[in-house]
Amino acid sequence: MTTSMTPHRRSDTAEAAAGGLVMFAAALLFIAGILDLLRGIMAIADDDIYVSTPNYIFKFDLTSWGWIQLVLGVIAVIVSVGLFQRSTWARVVGVGIAGLLIIANFLSIPYYPFWSLTLIAFYAFVIWALCVVPREP
Template sequence: MATTAPHDHRSAGVPAAATGLTFFAAVMLAIAGILDLFRGIMAIAQDDVFVRTPNYVFKFDLTSWGWIQLVLGAIAILVSIGLFAAATWARVVGVGIAALLIIANFLSIPYYPVWSLTLIALYGFTIWALCVVKPGSLND
């Protein structure tokens, strides 16, 4: 008599959900990274597009912020490529770069508030998606 092992339908769906969250994080990081890249180019090329708030505690030169946004956005795009390939290093670096970009966008709220808050939300979702994936399920 041949017996078959019991099949747990719930456990079969877990790797697919984890892969889906990793894919979601990769897409969010790529989109937000591209937006930050464009924002950096805007700030470098023509910083008079941005609103100036003279009484804000954190005052920075917009051209410097443009370079910061440009570099961090480019790194975010590269990390998202690693996430599409399901690399474990990309998951760790993705959380770190998203956290840095949340801080950078928080500090630039007075110059472009709606865009900053939108990107903070996108990076927050990215961190969430990367943190809820169980270790070892990236390659499933």
């Protein structure tokens, strides 16, 4: 009984699907990063747009919160550019920044609930897409 010593290679179809999944995650991260960037600008420019929630445990100055959203959105856009170039560092940082943005959007649910929940879903998909695809050789 002999066993083959050749390394297992993924099929071309599986590699194409994995590459497509990463590109979709990159596009989603780019779009969601732009949306967070714009949300940060809205909070900095005019925080009267946001709903006031007097009994929420996590209370923030909305101008400061706007700067946080702005910075995280810019980082997400930069990381998405790295993902479009298939950089390994971008996959690692992409998971991290998407996780931070999930936390940021969770904390801002009382101010913009539908928007926050939508972006949480986007970032959760980005994390899934970047973690499920095997590392390229």
